[in-house]
Amino acid sequence: MGTWRNVSLAVTAAAVLALTTACGQDNGNASPGAQSVANPAPADGYGYGDGEKGENKAAAPKAAGQLAARDDAKLGKIVTDSAGMTLYRFDKDTAKPPKSNCEGDCAKAWPVVPAGTATAVPGTDASAVGSVTRADGTKQLTLGGWPMYRFAQDTKAGDVKGQGVGGTWFASAPDGKKAAPAGAAPDAPAPADLPGMSVRKDPKLGEIVVDSRGMTVYRFKKDSAWPMKTACTGACLDKWPVVPPVAKNDTTGIIKKGFVVFDRPDGVKQQTIDCWPVYTFSGDKKAGDTNGQGVGGTWYAVSPQGKLVGAPK
Known part of the structure; x- marks a missing residue:
């Protein structure tokens, strides 16, 4: 028992020392709130990764309800849910056939929008609204075949903090294409990715x-x-x-x-x-x-x- 305890204490001390050294300090007190990236966040433009031991799990997904289109000065018409939260699409998904490639940590940063009883944006083709069955068996809302998501860092109606993240995430137009101002190519290719x-x-x-x-x-x-x-x-x-x-x-x-x-x-x-x-x-x-x-x-x-x-x- 004594040997096991000594090993455990040594491992803990080493972990604290590693963080202390990383932050350029030598007083032995780990900064509260700091998290090592030995297991880094995904490099796929997710926004952020999972915490340790399953912390920061995604909340239960909220139904989209009546979809709406909001006019954005830079992005044109953006689809929002009934609470005014922006809906996004992911370039690494596919629309034909519909398929979501955002799972695990990705889905915690980008909560999926359940298919539920979502209603099309007034004045748009209701047939653009559909669903896709995810790997876990749940159904996700699609627009024009593209799976829809929210961004966890959007905290209030009107936020578009997910726009352009990783060069792969974009606010959705009512037809599922990338939102774009009038006269711009609505589904132009994303710019070449830079590193994070x-x-x-x-x-x-x-x-x-x-x-x-x-x-x-x-x-x-x-x-x-x-x-x-x-x-x-x-x-x-x-x-x-x-x-x-x-x-x-x-x-x-x-x-x-x-x-x-x-x-x-x-x-x-x-x-x-x-x-x-x-x-x-x-x-x-x-x-x-x-x-x-x-x-x-x-x-x-x-x-x-x-x-x-x-x-x-």
Whole structure:
């Protein structure tokens, strides 16, 4: 019994030391909320992965009810459920024949929309509404043959935080095609995927980190890396969405030390670099924008080493 206990204590101590070392600390106190990515989140644009021991399991799926179309200034008509939540489609699924390829961790980040009694968007062809039988035997709503999902990080009606995630997830139009403004090709191929995180050479800022969409990644000076804490909550997250977890092997040029997942107090999982929580900026409209740089004297782009770029000394 004594031998077993000693081995168990040694293993626990090693785990704590690994996280401590990853965050560049030597005081032996693991930061609450930090999660190692030894078993990383999927690299398929899921948004975030499962917690350990089955934590963060998806809630029971909600019926879509009366579908509606919302006009979005950038995306055109977007399908929503009866609660106003955006519905998405996944490029790795198929419509002919309908087939969902989002299972396991993917379905926790992207809850499926059950077929149920969904009613077509008024004024659209009701025959576009259908269903597909998933591997677990449940029936999932389809539009134009494409399986429909919600995004777990959309927290209120009108959110479209899942748009473009991983270059494979897109808000759905009423016919199941990708939502697109009038005059744009509605089902144009997705842009070539970037890694989950990579480095871009900005002409003014130098090397900065970007996400899988090429959007600039930022840090908040009021956050803390040790202990790992966030000062961006509530309405702040509408302007500064968190960067969802990224697998270490889905990065290029980014420091691996302290590349861990932060379990935020609001339940959202957030990627960190050198243990600093990282974000994007809603004011950046296209890849390459750096409109968040220096906002309020507290928000700055991130270097590949996790440092603030261009911040006053």
